[in-house]
Amino acid sequence: xxxxxAVPGGAHFAFTDRWGGxxxxxxxxxxxxxxxxxxxxxxRANRELTARSLGLDPAQVVWMHQVHGxxxxxxxxPGPRGLGGTPTPWGDGPVPEADAxxxxxxxxxxxxxxxxxxxxxLADPVAGVAAAAHAGRPGLVAGVVPAAVEAMVGLGASxxxxxxxxxxxxxxxxxxxxxxxxxxxxxxVPESRATTSWGTPSVxxxxxxxxxxxxxxxxxxxxxxxxxxxxxxxxxYRRERSTGRLAGYVWLDGGIS
Numbered sequence: 001x002x003x004x005x006a007v008p009g010g011a012h013f014a015f016t017d018r019w020g021g022x023x024x025x026x027x028x029x030x031x032x033x034x035x036x037x038x039x040x041x042x043x044r045a046n047r048e049l050t051a052r053s054l055g056l057d058p059a060q061v062v063w064m065h066q067v068h069g070x071x072x073x074x075x076x077x078p079g080p081r082g083l084g085g086t087p088t089p090w091g092d093g094p095v096p097e098a099d100a101x102x103x104x105x106x107x108x109x110x111x112x113x114x115x116x117x118x119x120x121x122l123a124d125p126v127a128g129v130a131a132a133a134h135a136g137r138p139g140l141v142a143g144v145v146p147a148a149v150e151a152m153v154g155l156g157a158s159x160x161x162x163x164x165x166x167x168x169x170x171x172x173x174x175x176x177x178x179x180x181x182x183x184x185x186x187x188x189v190p191e192s193r194a195t196t197s198w199g200t201p202s203v204x205x206x207x208x209x210x211x212x213x214x215x216x217x218x219x220x221x222x223x224x225x226x227x228x229x230x231x232x233x234x235x236x237y238r239r240e241r242s243t244g245r246l247a248g249y250v251w252l253d254g255g256i257s
Contacts, residue, residue: 004054007163009125010253014054015167015224016246017233021046023244031235031244033113034063038244051109054249061109061249065097066134070142072151075103075110100133100148104155106254111247115235116170116228118206119248120145122218124157130250137177140208141188149216159217164210167248168226168234172204173197175229175238 004014021030022045027038032050034043051058062075073096101110110132112119117136123129133139133148152162172194177185182201185208186193192208195201206223213221228236228246235243 003167007123007125011123011125011130011163012054012249012251012253013121013123013163013165014249015119016050016248017168018235018244018246019233020053021049026240026242027244032111032247033115033245035065036245037242050247050249054109056109056249056251060107061111062101062103063095063111063113064099064101064132064134065095066099066113067097068134068136068138068142069099070139070144070147071098072100072102072131072144072147073098074151074155075101075105075108099135099139099144100131100151102129102131102148102151102155104128104130106252109249109251111249113245113247114167114169114228115237115243115245116175118169118209119167119246120148120209121165121167121248121250122148122152123163123250123252124152124161125163125252126161127152127156127158128252129155129157130252132248132250135205135209137175137181137185137203137205140192140205140212141185143212145209145212146216149213149218160219162218162220164213164218164221165250166206166209166221166223168224168228168231168246169206170229170236170238171227172202172207174227175202175205176200177203
């Protein structure tokens with residue numbers, strides 16, 4: 001159901017696949033996305049199942065209303081707030097409209113939903129700062145990952161200490177786009193330029209994300225080798241259209257006060 005690993009210093013990273021939940025087709029079975037047409041009760045059950053399998057309190061998982069932008073929300077008691085914005089509750093309360101969340105709160109899990117886009121999990125265990133970002137093609141161009149790293153640094157993180165892990169996403173060999181679109185993205189992030197396995201223009205979003213991280217001084221990074229479009233064990237919007245959403249989770253050791 002999940003790939004979960006911890007690193008020295010108390011940071012945890014986890015990614016789900018599509019199995020082990022209660023959703024019916026075409027969302028079978030561990031759909032964690034609440035805005036794809038699935039039964040809301042099934043989504044709630046799936047989120048609870050996943051959180052408990054990770055040793056997390058489901059009420060202490062922060063979700064986002066993702067919009068393919070570069071807005072970063074800082075999560076601090078009593079809830080999420082846009083940088084300079086008004087706090088709102090997490091759990092069953094309103095979710096922030098953003099594509100990255102950052103926290104210094106131990107034990108609070110940050111979640112990102114994907115079904116081909118790149119889930120980016122970040123942590124500096126020494127500074128006690130974690131972040132999660134949703135990087136699709138628009139978010140890559142908009143700079144959501146640099147914005148998340150900048151927010152972490154503002155809270156005391158150091159790029160040299162940040163650990164970055166990206167999860168399953170569509171690969172550059174499968175993400176076909178028009179040539180003009182590839183050129184537009186590559187103008188901003190040259191490392192994203194790619195070609196499909198059948199010889200047409202494509203974008204490698206994950207490669208672009210890791211290039212951005214490297215330019216920011218984040219050297220400790222890990223990239224999943226799973227392509228969601230190729231893997232039947234993962235949801236893929238490009239392959240299925242009507243489908244569920246995977247989730248990536250990051251959290252720091254410690255209880256909730």
